[in-house]
Amino acid sequence: MTPVVLSGSVAVPTLADRLELVDDPEFPGISIVGLGMVDRVTTDGDGVQVDLVPTFRACTALGFIEADVRAALAPVADTVHVRWLDEAWTTDRVRADTRRRLADDFGVVIRGDDGTLSCPVCGSGTEVRDVSASGPTRCRSVAWCDACRNVVEVLGG
């Protein structure tokens, strides 16, 4: 999804471009905007407020993400307010190009609407089976592809 950006004195494309460069701390190269974590950006004079949605409320990366957002916007905004919303994050928020990059670059997939999984390595749509409800993080479950015999991780469980 695309964040709603309301214009102020700071150029909106500048803010969007800069936030696009903030990566998820566990996925270098995957931006928080693409993951749908940026809900809304508002500007007021020279200040900017960024509303974020955490993928998982107790995630220990939240402080780092907040610091990275501040650092990214500091050159163009006098003040940066970051707020974490209580809204629940779902995989529907992940942008299509980000889904592709998660699969291609990290072997991490998102379950289809019908609950099926496709293998990010060999492309099999029928031979990926769930193994465990969680893996290295609470926001990913673990599956295995019987076709090419690779581990598949599933974002959003």
Place this chain on the structure above:
Amino acid sequence: MPTTLAERTAGPPVGRTWDDMDAFEAFLDAGGIVEAHDDMPEAYRLEVFRFIELHANSELMGGLTERDWIPKAPGLRLKQIFLAKTQDEIGHAHLLYMVAADMGKKSRPEMLDDLFAGRTRFHNVFHYQAVTWADQIAIAYLVDAAAFASQRAVFQNCSYGPYKRVLKRIVAEEGFHMRHGEEMLMRLAEGSEIQHRMFQEALDRWWMPAVQLFGPDSSDDDPLMRWHIKSQRNETLRHAYVQKYVPLLQGYGFTIPDEGLRHDPDAGWLISDIDWSELRATMRNGGPDSRRRIATAAGSHADTAWVREALEAAA
């Protein structure tokens, strides 16, 4: 970390065969990636399997170390960090045991039995006792960084596809842990005199195990180098680590516990010669805390048997 085409297989997997070891090694030298269905030479299969098993065991033993400190971590933020790190390391072990078991040499229960009976190995750094909270921070800052450097080097040129793909995520996550380590170190480095001294004492205990983690100088005929599992020699990685961490730690006002440490204008920081007998004994599960750690891991596995039974019954 850009993806290369070789990290992915195109279409349905088809097992490949090679005429002999020369042909196989030429394939590896050309950047070839071995897949699970391939008819790889038995010596390669065994060597890669042992390497992944060692890695999996180390993640498991490391995760259990982190777990021990969840109740003792001061404050909610640090408890969260240790909970997340425990989940992460045990999760890594889980993925690695899947890949290792698939290689057909040993099942996961067999690997765990061997680990708990002291028949197989895990990294040297998990054979020592963490005495104070500062030790755990030294582990997060120094040991995780050494493990990160070593795993990244394996990832860079790893010839076994299923392992390389898991390593990519592990390396990304270890990079994230290092930020936790830095955050926690800063608290002690910039804290009271007592906190500063606590970390110095922990550094005195952990510097040498961290440096030894890279192992003795690589031999010229190391099969792990020849078969593109390791991409850099042990001494190269160790030297780079020393160049980075000596000035960082000194910058925070700490003393490196090595009286022979010196700076050479050309070679950079040089540490004293290492007596590798300690590492050899440790890797044979004869380290200062090996016995207790293995017993704790075995006990933890036995205590959770009911969970596995319940999951199997539900499946």
